[in-house]
Amino acid sequence: MNAVLLLAGRELRTYFNTTWGWIVLASVLLFDGLFFNVFGLTERPRYSAEVLEDFFFYTSGTVMIGGLFLTMRLLAEERQTGTLVLLESAPISAAQVVAGKFLGAWGFMLVILACTSYMPALIFVNGKVSMAQVAVGYLGVALASGTTIAIGTFASALARNQLLAVVLGGAFTLVIVICWFLSRFTEAPLSDVLAYVALWDKHFQPFMRGRLNTENLVYFGSVSFAFLLAATRALQARRWQ
């Protein structure tokens, strides 16, 4: 566990110490703020819950994309710069490496999420929102970003360079997200399977409305775990355990 925390801490510090981390942070906040201003704060009277729902809708998109850009460097950059050998020659397992990298990137994403909190605070000041909806919405966004980061970690473990990592991660995420669309053109039981697999449509939307259920928690947890396991296997394939 010490090695996992050590790696996570280094990753987290690296995001703060490099331009790339700040670029991703600023981009997510910029687009999230723009969407909130243009689509959330309209002249038309709306319920605060609807505005908050919209906020989580936009935020889920920006953090999922931001998560992919955060993860592109995790392992692919180490491979490109030759520092992966430091981790491979250390007495730690591939699972510890992957867990440390994932936690570092997810930790930075949670910092970004914390920076978005001024928007729900604005709704809170100017309207009436349920704190439960805020908490559950943020939980959903955190889980969705965590899943994207797990997917990106897997892509980064496979790819030779960072560009390929972000393209691969984007492709994997897109496939899982558009499953809801594909489910509409297929018949049962395939349509049921595709609808269940869909990352955003079936499993994220309830969080936006403040609805928390175990099925969705299990879904995000299991998809993240599966991709982290795949990343571990990809790393093991390149190194002797």
Place this chain on the structure above:
Amino acid sequence: MIEVSHLSRFYGNHRAVDDVSFTIASNTIVGFLGLNGAGKTTTLKVIAGLLPPSAGTVRVDGEDLADAPESFRKRIGFLPETPPLYREQTVSEFLRFVGRLRGMSSSAVEARLPTVIQRCQLHGREDWVIDQLSHGYRKRVGIAQAIIHQPKLVILDEPISGLDPVQIVEMRKVIRGLGQECTVLVSSHILSEIEQTCDRILVLQRGKLVFVGTGEELRGRKSGATILSLTVSGTREAARAALDDQPGVKVLDVQDAGDGRLDLRLELAEDNREAVVDLLVRSSLGLRRLEEEGDELEDIFVALTKSASATGGAR
């Protein structure tokens, strides 16, 4: 004690390392020599626990690499040709991180750090960001990360590549210093460097170990023929008349050197250069220079690797 026994490593059908066996006593510096593509780096990566062997065993103080690769890695320090460095960190931050990564406690890292800084001659550079260091200092930081956890065996892959002459001299001192606390395996394709730094030399050619011994023993493996390079004063005809048809003497080359002088290259079946000198003097060819060619260690190394390639056999 490092024991490598019948080690082989394949990449698909290509045999990169072929049945290599050797032992290294503790606290010795061993040079691992071979031309590019000889299989040095693959062998080093297997010994470092980064690649699984296709066959054979690697043991450090009796512990088999195959039994416990993770704990085995605590006993090994590895510096690849390009030092693996997080360039945004300072030297001391980086070494602290690597020490902790290799299982050391914070207090153990702090206690060890001054020794490593001194051993790798990094005084005054502890707080420098690695990206700002010269290539030579980065190599030293690379060595520092390899020894921070006090390994039994340190593997340095081409540690002098890309260094200038001053940095090479300093690197030699650093490597010699390492021999006081651990066993060191240094790879290079430059024989003279290996000879000056190492106690023993291993020569690898096409994945096979073709020589194990000291630099002196390697010199003793030179080919039987003696090549002499001479400068004499006299005519080409006089030289030919004196040397042609002499038993055991073959004239390889005759070149005009100007001012009535000739540069000659002779191959002697036996090293009877006194007789050749006597012959030249009696033939009124004034001897101005005589030296033996082909006894440079590099020539012996090239001959050794060529003969190993031709025969495909190991010593």
